[in-house]
Amino acid sequence: MTRTLTLAMLVIALYVGVPLVFGHDLYLMSLAVASLTIAGVALAWALLGNLGGMVSFGHSAFFGVGSYISALLTLKAGWPVFPAMLAGGAGAVIASLAMLPALRLKGPYFALAILAYAQIFRILATQFSGLTGGSGGLSSIPSLPTMAGFDFGSKTGGYLVILTLVLVFALAYHFLRRSYIGLALRAMHESEDATRVVGVNSVMLKLSMLMLSALMTGLVGAFNAHYINFLEPDYAFNSSWAVVPIIAAIFGGYRTIVGPLVGAVVVYLVDQLVLKSLLPTGHQIVLGMLLVTMIIVSPAGLTAMAFRKTRRGAYAAS
Template sequence: MTPLARGGAVGAALVAAMVVPLATPSPYALSIVTLTLLYGYLALSWNIIGGIGGQLSLGHAAYFGIGGYASTLLFVQFGVSPWFGMFAGAALAALAAALIGYPCFRLRGAYFALATLAAAMILKIAVENSHGLLGGPRGLEVTLLRDAPLQFQHTRKEFYYAVVVVMLTIALSINYLLLRSRLGFHLVAIRNDQDAALALGIDITRSKLAAAMLSAALTAAGGTFYAQFVMFISPDKVLSANLSVQIAVMCIVGGRGTVFGPLLGALLLLPAEEIARRALGGIVGADMMLYGLLLMIVMRREPRGVQRILRDLWNRTGAPRSVNAG
């Protein structure tokens, strides 16, 4: 099979898979599927800076929260449709990414991760203390209008499912195109070896900034979607460190730096978390323990993630190995 034919087959299978959930009779199940795909979307957004660019960000909840709060505040206070608020949030998150990234990009490895984690924590504490404007720890409610698709809300879950599928498709396309672009090549080079990348004329800071801003903007759009889907946001839901870790772990477990790996990570981890939550009866922190455990297992077995394990299986069974690949 040529890579193109294989890509086509994977694409067709994905489209088919996306229609199936609509046949489910239970709104609860469709909600779970929608949230899973939202996480897939977030993992793909994180992938741009964290996977392709190799900069381990543990602060993406900040951008998610900025997106949710920006659109909700604009809607509740000024009646601006969250569809527009989504873009305002994305722009604001991109700006925040530049402000956080510029001083932090000189830090490498764990220090960069810690700096992003700290930046997100500062934002969370600031929001928790802004009782007047942002509702403090209790958060903000989105004004209920029932069936108003132009105001980004609807009583039917299918509406949100359709929106998240479109967003996911956009995120997949951006990752696919990025990996084939000049910026994508530069980011992969930076991930591999910064000094060697520098020697080939790559402006490291500019490449990282571009990736971080794009990643943040997409993440913020996810935050707006979440606010409209749940109709309520609060700092502990949209700005928590747990969320930042979840997004990163999904991408890493699935396969960082690849197009389908991050989605695969979400498809595996979110249902696993849901099952574990029921089995363990709501022990606080059980979901984070599960994430840690799965992360350890996958990293020990194959650091390139589950997508690599599946691809190796596919190559072994599906097609004869190429003669000059070895």
């Protein structure tokens, strides 16, 4: 009950408290939206790495596919924004099916194969200029709509949309991990051959995790396209959409649900509010140093370190 009440209070604070306190400051709200955008991709990456047992360097492929499909449907087919975003997520799932041959690979070979797919999608977006605008990109992408008198295209509206997406992702991750599928995935991590012997199709399990991770990332990419109203291949398929969420997930603790979310917010806000002002160029080098330090001090991430300190404090108080 205490844990449920704490989570409920946190959700209320995120939905009500943040807009009330910071809603007037457009810069801070834009930082909140950007950090949650990274958090959504970080959570998708952590789901694939933790449950699926696959490390990916190519989530920018799903991000870019989702963003382009949603943008093109609204620009050229006249779709409403929210259905187009769902289609963008579905498009990212379809794109993940092209990566099915890579599921036979393991470890760094799989990671490099997915990275290669991301580059292929970027080249395709550049070459099909008649559809995607090529290197010139797409401009005037429709913003998030106004519904029931509330403008979701505003900073506060965008914050509420991406916050809802991230929380839905977290709930899906939570229930999946506690399901029989999560049990099968954990067993597969211990011994993939043993799970095959008892009738578990490990390839299909991996594919399902890849598809779910792609769906999550594609939805975030679609949201981002309508939030910034502009796309071009080097931005949509930029490797930073894979690297920064990886840093955030590992920094926060990718084997937990909260870890990637906390890591994304901390890493992005520290980078933008502190490091960027101190080091206008090269500030991301400090992020790398912080990540290495965190791995040495607490390999399980920031949330695990905070939990250990809280637990020690509870023992001391008792």
